[in-house]
Amino acid sequence: MDDAVDRMMEQWRTVRPELDPSPMGVFGRISRLNRLLEKHINSYFGLFGLEFWEFDMLATLRRAGDDGELTAGALLKASMVTSGAITNRIDRLERKGLVERRQDPADRRSVRVSLTAEGGRLIDEMMAGHFANENRVLEALEDPAVLAGELRKLLISLGDTSLG
């Protein structure tokens, strides 16, 4: 069976037969999957009144361990958005009562962001369902580890080896 990307590749073969469009088989699919999955997963977050990025920030804080606290800069690096956006996002989560800011006593330039009790409760409540939701999509694969392994090779070759 063909998917939308197969059709695009076929179009290229027709109009530019001398080109080999096979890289689209990987990159076109990653792009489409990313958008479709984001939409799919979003509907789960909606049940808890959260946007994707809100879930992502709470989860980043939660898994950061210990006290579930990170600097604004660490959240910035983890998020792949720009500094202005992070300030804005922390603002909004703070207004919602899910995180709180406090000054780092050791470095007063730094702002430490942590989950509130409510924020911690919310993300803990969501995680199991979130992974279950993702696992349902993976049922289409015989062995998800094959896919995960190939994706890891690409990430490593692109240098994505650290969280910082």
Place this chain on the structure above:
Amino acid sequence: MDDAVDRMMEQWRTVRPELDPSPMGVFGRISRLNRLLEKHINSYFGLFGLEFWEFDMLATLRRAGDDGELTAGALLKASMVTSGAITNRIDRLERKGLVERRQDPADRRSVRVSLTAEGGRLIDEMMAGHFANENRVLEALEDPAVLAGELRKLLISLGDTSLG
């Protein structure tokens, strides 16, 4: 060797050992790859003075075949953005002289968008280099068709089987 997603999964295993974070092995990686690849590929488009979305629209018109002409609505469906954004994007490509609008004689609600001579020349000039660029990233894999095949399974299970 570990990548950034391995580290995130390890964090989860530490703070919530009862959860199985393995779905991140696929979904976390797709998300990160998507952003990294977009950045990587963008630097090639920059050489031609184009943004990613501009390349994407020109390529969509080019591979649409025949006369390289599509309605605004077809571009809309192909692009995964909203209607206001498409109007805006066609406007800007038109101002750059890369595409042109004309009214569909058969249905006067419809706008047909086509590549100008310059737009066609530009996209034809870019495609070979673009695929070569992507192929360089794929050198990290022994057989890209394995990855492409797994990704196709996911897309099909999510119903992404048509261009419309």
Place this chain on the structure above:
DNA sequence: GTCAAGTAGTTCAACGTTGAGATATTCTCC
């Protein structure tokens, strides 16, 4: 033929991000 419903595209206010500049603090080196 006419009217209601449907479809194609545009407009525009609200909203979020970008990214450069501003502010405050810390580090480095003499």
Place this chain on the structure above:
DNA sequence: GGAGAATATCTCAACGTTGAACTACTTGAC
């Protein structure tokens, strides 16, 4: 210990997207 570079965060104007309302045209039912 003081000057300048570096770092952490915030501010804000410019810009692009969203999505609902709008205009224009077409289709279908009677």
